[in-house]
Amino acid sequence: MVAQTPQQRKANERFAKQESAKRGKGKILAKPKQTSRSPVSTGWLVILAFVVCGGFFLEFLGIIPKLWSAIVASFSRLML
Structure with a gap:
């Protein structure tokens, strides 16, 4: 038996x-x-998303205090 093509x-x-x-019969229901x-x-x-993005997220959390201290130091220099 040969398989039908979608057109057939x-x-x-x-x-x-x-x-x-x-x-006069009813409609044929499609599968x-x-x-x-x-x-x-x-x-x-x-787990894959944590492995791929978790390292970046943890690095970003470690950088935030350094960035904050740099922003505060530059702002305090501007105020002096």
């Missing part, structure tokens, strides 16, 4: 609808689409 499938569905309308799931779980994504 659509044509077959149209034909089936026309034939069922001739016979529900399958939802695709990520191969990587949410937990692993969180």
Whole structure:
């Protein structure tokens, strides 16, 4: 048996609808689409984001006091 192409499938569905309308039967229901799931779980994504962004975040937290002290020192020099 050879697999149908999407064009053949659509044509077959149209034909089936026309034939069922001739016979007075109800509409043919289409198959529900399958939802695709990520191969990587949410937990692993969180761990990966922490590893990638966590180092940057911790470095940024270490720089903030140095920046603050530099801003305060330059501001105090301007006031003198």
